[in-house]
Amino acid sequence: MQKQSLEEKADWRSFIWMIQATKPPKMIMIIALFLSVASSIVSLTIPLFTKKMIDGFTVSSLNKTTIILLVGAFIAQTIASGFSIYLINYTGETVVSRLREQVWQKLLHLTIPYYDRHRTGETVSRITNDTAIVKGLITEHTANFFNGIISITGSVALLLYLDWKMTLIIFILLPLAVSIMIPLGRQMFKNSKRLQDETAQFTAFITQVLSEIRLVKSSNAEQLEYEKGKKGISHLFRYGLKEAKVQAMVMPLMGIVLMLLLVVILGFGGYRVSTGAMTAGGLVAYILYLFQMVMPLAAFSTFFTQLQKAMGATQRIMATLCEQEEDYLSGEEVARIDEPIHVNHLSFSYENGEPVLKNVNFTIEPGKVTAIVGPSGSGKTTFFSILERYYTPTSGSVFLGEKPIHALSLSSWRQQIGYVSQESPLIAGTIRDNICYGLDHQVSDEELKWAADMAYASPFIEELPKKYETEVGERGIKLSGGQRQRIAIARALLRNPRILLLDEATSNLDSQSEMAVQKALQNLMKGRTTIVIAHRLSTVINADQIIFMEKGEITGMGTHQELFATHALYREFAIQQLHLHEEMQKNTAKG
Structure with a gap:
């Protein structure tokens, strides 16, 4: 029980800290609170007018002043309440907007290992579903909560003033309602947290399936994915029913308590009116104040239910905000890039995994082409990830000249690197957007045309109806593999990197596309330190240095x-891919 209490306190502190971190507009909050108080105070005067009218009702008592005051009270309450609700909603929208900015910025700065551990859909759920829950609490329920506190406080004071004996009955019944709400509220919190977890997992699932819908259809996997999705929907349905069961207990129980309270008050009040201890107007005013107290109490049950959901959302958002992020600015700027890259005793393994790289040592000379070849799973792409500083080596390090690359600022280091991968990722947008992606300056039409020409992309771009303004579709699906590769090369040319990483850039292309991409790569590689990963030895046979890797180790x-x-295995690769066995036989015959 003590542990649970501490966890609840931690949730409250986290929630308050999270809201404070968004720097909510304090002056607007103060004005909203003032208007809320004014609205509630005005509403508290209306039953007193009603009492006076009923107790001394005559035609002559309905004078112009009384009517004006009564109408004025209604108008003042409406205006104050309207402005108060708007300003509280404005505050809530501001808080949630800034919270989403913080989460979005955090997601962009998180390390690659975070995304290895978390599915994309679950991460998306943090910035959509969880922040929406916090938004619902602030914008839909907070205004009613504050108004309710003021209304209840004033109503209780006036109820005691009107008839303290009947008010004692209320104080006897209220603890009954509270004793019902507390355990049900805790159960609601547990169910809500599980429901949010299931929602995040379901979001991750559908994001993954829809992003690979072509694979689903080509594999005739629609029924398989339907069954998986149906299972996720069933989980959501089950937790939704659990939440509904709690609400089904809360609302009727609260209704019974409130109905019992009203019956008792009406019965006891009628008795006191008949004995002359209370006037009829006093009883009507008392009942109106009772409603002004009871209605907020009913709204409180909804508020605390939403609050429990917000606590669960806060835990998940805070867990994301507390994750380690990349430091882009710390470290030295890259002073000289035309220095050798030394890989010294480099080892790496993923979390709870087998070593991927084992004591790797070699040097990459500036301005030269270094090729890394070997069987799949030998650690080639992992080395690129370490060079990009997506991961930190388990041991050993990489040096630029005499400086370890982790001592250089991340932003400065990555500016020196151009990366052309096998997949050539493109964003949904135009060809211009994709070639200029990531640049912090305006690219002229001449620069854009030059990059496209050098990448041998101009011929197919000029044939398109909208040329550089052509939409490429999600992940560039409207373009062929060779076209995507050439756009990626044009993008790298515009960045003018001094270090070039080519990860099997031509492995999935047909011969015609490969020829165009190879010409583009030759333009890109001129004067740059180039590191190439390739399965096809024909693309790297003229490299200045070839490194052969097997199971994370350099064997040649x-x-x-x-x-x-x-190197026997390299020779086997070469014979298979370059068809050199005839040449070897001729050389043997000559020997």
């Missing part, structure tokens, strides 16, 4: 000729 290093002569 040298030129194509040197490795062909000394």
Whole structure:
């Protein structure tokens, strides 16, 4: 019980800290609170007018002043209440907008290992579903909560003034309602947290399936994914029913308590009127004040239910905000890039996984082409990820000249790198958007045309109806693989990187597209330190240095000729891919 209490306190502190961190507009909150108080005070005067009218009702008592005051009270309450609700909603929208900005900024700065551990849909749920729950609490329920506190406080004071004996009956019945609400509220919190977890998992599932809908259809997997989705929907349905069961207990029980209270008050009040201890107008005023107290109490049950949901959402948002993020600015600026890259005793393994790289040592000379080849799973792409500083080595380090790259500012280091991968990721937008992506300056039409020309992308771009303003579709689906690769190369050319990483950039292309992309790569590689990953040895046979990797270790290093002569597995690769067995037989015959 004590542990649970501490957790609840921690949730409250986290929620308050999270709201304070958004720097809500305090002056607007003060004005809203003032108008809320004014509205509630005005509403508290109306039953007194009613009492006076009923107790001394005559035609002559309905004078112009009384009517004006009564109408004025209604108008003042309406205006004050309207402005108060608007300003509280404005505050809530501001808080949630800034909270979403914080979460979005955090998501963009989180490390790659975070995204390895969390599915994309679950992460998206943080900035959509969870912030929407917090928004619902602030904008839909907070105004009623504050108005309710003032209304209840004033109503209780006036109820005691009108008839303290009947008010004691209320104080006897209220603890009964509270004793019902507390355990049900705790159960609502548990159910709500589980429901949010299930919602995040379901969001992750449908995001993954819809993003790969072509794979689903080509594999005839619609029924399989339907069953998986149906299972997720069933989980949501089950937790939704649990929440409905709690609400089904809360609302009727509260209704019974309130009905019992009203019956008792009417019965006892009627008795006191008959004995002359209370006037008829006093009883009517008493009942009106009772409603002004009871209605907020009913709204409180909804508020606390929403509050329990917001606590669960807060835990998840805070967990994301407390994750480690990349530090882009700390460290030295890259002073010289035309220095060798030294890889010293580099080892790496993913979390709870087998070592992927094992004591790797080699040097990449500036301005030269270094190729990394080997079987799948040998650690080639992982090395690129470490070079990009997506991951921190388990041991060892990478140096630029005499400086370890982790001592350089991340922003400065990544500015030096151009990365062309096998998939050539594109964003949904125009060809211009994709070629200029990530640049912080305006790109002229001449620069854009130059990059497209150098990437051999101009011919197909000029044939399109809208040319550079052509929409490429989600993940560039409207373009062929070769076209996507050439746009990626044009993007890299505009960045003018000094270090170029090519990750199997031509492995999935047909021969015609490969020829165009190879020409574009030749333009891109000129004067740059280039590191190439390739399965096709034909693309790297002229590299200045070839590194052969097996199971995370370097087993051979040298030129194509040197490795062909000394490395059995490399020679096997070469024979299979380059069809050199006839040449070898001729050389053997000559020997």
